[in-house]
Amino acid sequence: MSLLTVKDEMDALVSELNQHNYNYYVLAMPTIADYEFDKKLAHLNELEKANPQFADPNSPTQRVGGDITKNFITVKHKYPMLSLGNTYNEQDLRDFDERIRKAIGDHFQYVCELKFDGLSISLTYENGKLVRAVTRGDGTKGDDVTNNVKTIHTIPHQIKTVEAPEHFEIRGEIFMHKAAFLKLNAAREELGEIQYANPRNFASGTIKMQDSREVAKRPLDGFIYFLYTDNNDFKTHWESLQAVKDWGFHVCEHNKLVNTIDDVLHFIHHWESERFKLSYDIDGIVIKVNSYAQQQELGFTSKSPRWAISYKYKAAEVETVLEKVTYQVGRTGAVTPVANLKPVLLAGTTVKRATLHNANEIERLDLHEGDTVFVEKGGEIIPKIIKVNLDKRLPNSSKVHYLHNCPECGTELVRKEGEAVHYCPNDEGCPPQIVGKIQHFISRKAMNIDGLGDETIETFFKRGLINHISDLYTLYQKSDQLKTIDRFGERSIENMLGGIEKSKEMPFEKVLFGLGIRYVGETVAKKLAAGVKNIDNLSKATVEDLIAIDEVGQRIAESCVEYFGNPEHMRQIELLKLAGLAFEIEETVIELASDKLIEKTFVISGVFENYSREQLKDLIEANGGKILSGISGKLNYLVAGDNMGPSKLEKATKLNVPIISDADLLEMIK
Structure with missing residues (x-):
């Protein structure tokens, strides 16, 4: 190979791997398996060693982690957050052990730890209080996500012990349990939103959210795995782990102190199969020399410590046959292709189906009928087809084409x-959409109707008792038909009708969420209800009107305008009004504490240390001020907290709107 060709290959690898790094660390949406990425990175490293004259200073081999997002304050790490060298090869571990022995002799121990598949975090404590939480970032500086991390229940805000040093830093991993991931992803699917590929991506996406209240709704967890202090308070890593556990930190119970590399390999072999029984994902094992003095003697390379290494497991993968592609229609009309597979054992469970996501994925895989495919569990949870075994493709097999018409x-x-998603627009006539919408309407987070369940809704629909949400409120007229349904006695009917009647007391925001407008989740429904006050205003609002409301973007606004532009939707709303449902917010009469803010208007944005935004809103209104939904020339003050959206700040600055803090606001009403 000519030198010019080598340089071209190196440049192409740098460009490709930097993009993969960006997808992984910044977008939290990787497009390549860890194993494939590591192979490409190792190949680039070999080329750079052989051809140093062509090495690019921006090469991913010279960097740790990914880029910094621009949404948070950037903080420099006191102790750099270096990455670990990793391997998929047991011989590499024995070579690592041999290097250690040559450097420090035979008298040392290893600590074996599970390698969590999450988001690395650095926590700084001063006088026992959590003062800062920072992401890995590029290894030397990261994003300050303190407010978001404070929502995680296993990370203490204050530790109650006199034994801890005045200042220390803790390193750990933030992650999401599999059950929480599946539940939250299902909710995204219900709203027609793109699902996260695995819990790691969901955790990463969550910790980078601007609103810590939204973070608090997503159950994150965290394990601690390293302690930094200035005074070397402990002699070994194992000793420090036991101490921080006593201080109240969440330390993984599966850590193990071992004496030999054979013990390390036994630990690795044990967890290769047992990992599938954990409630969270791991993608390997981390091995660290235990003694801090020996760690110091071994030192560091420019990228990683010489006293630690990680062994990474390959994603569980099997080969099976694609029997056929079917399609599911969700309540929002999103049509999802599903690969029906010849049953095969994968990561401890029998897999019969795998998601194909959308038409783009079918095209990317170039699927043909009867193909032999490789399947892996993305994040060890959701089965997915990663590629086709072209050597086993049947002759004259037909290409799989995404369907043009709704399968229902x-x-x-x-x-x-x-x-990327195809939709069935027939939301008033497509059976799974009708049933799904009514099931959503009666759900706990929407109208919370007692005595009704998903199966009952399906039965009622099949029997022609309900075709629309409004039909629920005429069921009392069909008691004779209800009595003919198996296991549906008088008491059950009475409870159900009582639950339906009681649902009329639910506030406007719950009704609005229950309508099932695409992209309008529980939080957005609250914002819309507060912003428009009633359904009539919402139905007449333009895209521009709606975008002015806090947390309502272009896509949500367009979806609302489209929904209320449908005459059948408006007819249903009129029927629900006649049934007695709430379609306007109840304005509370506020007794003024003072009139110091009368005729002054405010927008509150960002996160505040001492007050919630709701408390500041109540404070302003109690003193005669008015809250506006968006920034305009009519605005008198923008009350700005941490992590405020840059677009609001830019707009306020352009319009010369005074920007004040919560302390300034308190001073105004003092």
Whole structure:
């Protein structure tokens, strides 16, 4: 190979791997398996060693982690957050052990730890109080995500012990348990949003959210795995782990202190199969020399410590046969292709189906009928087809084409520009959409109707008792038909009708969420209800009107305008009004504490240390001020906290709107 060709290959690898790093660390949406990435990175490293004259200073071999997001304050790490060298090869571990022995002799121990598949975090404590939480970032500086991390229940805000040093730093991993991931991903699917590929991505996406209240709704967890102090308070890593556990930190119970590399390999072999029984994902094992004095003697390379290494497991992968592709229609009309597979054992469970996500994925895989495919569990949870075994493709097999019409009602599918998902627009006539919408309406987070469940809704629909949400409120007229349903006695009917009647007391925001407007989740429904006050205002609002409301973006606004532009939707709302449901917010009469803010208008944005935004809103209104939904020339003050959206700040600055803090606000009403 000519030198010019080598340089071209190196440049191409740098470009590709930097993009993968960006996808992984910044977007939290990786497009390549860890194993494939590590192979490419190792190949680039070999080329750079052989051809140093062509090495690019921006090469990922010279960097740790990914880029810094621009949404948070950037903080420099006191102790750099270096990455670990890693391997998939047991011989590499024996070579690592041999290097250690040559450097420090035979008298040392290892600590074996599970390698959590999450988001690395650095926690700084002063006088026992958590003062800062910072992401890895590029290894030397990261994002300050303190407010978000404070929502994680296993990370103490204050430790109650006199034994801890005045200042120390803790390193750990933030992650999401599998059960929480599946539940939250299902909710995203319900809203027609793109699902996260695995819990690691979901955890990463969550910790980078601007609103810590939204973070608090997503159950994150964290394990601690390293302690830094200035005074070397402990002699060994194992000793420090036991201490921080006593201080109240969450330390993994599976850590193990061992004496030999054979003990390390036994630990690795044990968890290769047992990992699938854990409630969270691990992707390998971390091995560290135990003694801090020996760690210091071994030192560091420019990228990683010489006293630690990680062994990474390959993703569980099997080969099976694609029997057919079917399609599921969700309540929002999103049509998802599903690969039906010849049953095969994968990571401890029998896999019969795998998601194909959308038409783009079918095209990317170039699927043909009867193909032999490789399947892996993305994040060890959701089975996915990663590639086709072309050597086993059947002769004259037909290419799989994404369907053009809804598999349930036959309506031609639509695909909006910029979106990957196809939708069935027949939301009032497509059976799974009708049933799904009514099931969503009665759910706990929406109307919370007692005495009704998903199966009952399906039965009622099949029997022609309900076709729309509004039909729930006429069921009392069909008691004779209800009595003919198996296991549906008088008491059950009475409880159900009582639950339906009681649902009329639910506030406007719950009704609005229950309507099932695409992209309007529970939080957005609250914001919309507060911003428009009633359904009539919402139905007449333009995209521009809606975007002015806090947390409502272009996609949500367009979806609302489209929803209320449908005459059948408006007819249903009129029927629900007649049934007695709440379609306007109840304005509370506020007794003024003072009139110091009368005729002054405010927008509150960001996160505040001493007050919630709701408390500041109440304070302003109690003193005669008015809260506006968006920034305009009519605004008198923008009350700004940490992590405020840059667009609001930019708009306020352009309009010369005074920007004040919560302390300034308190001074105004003192």
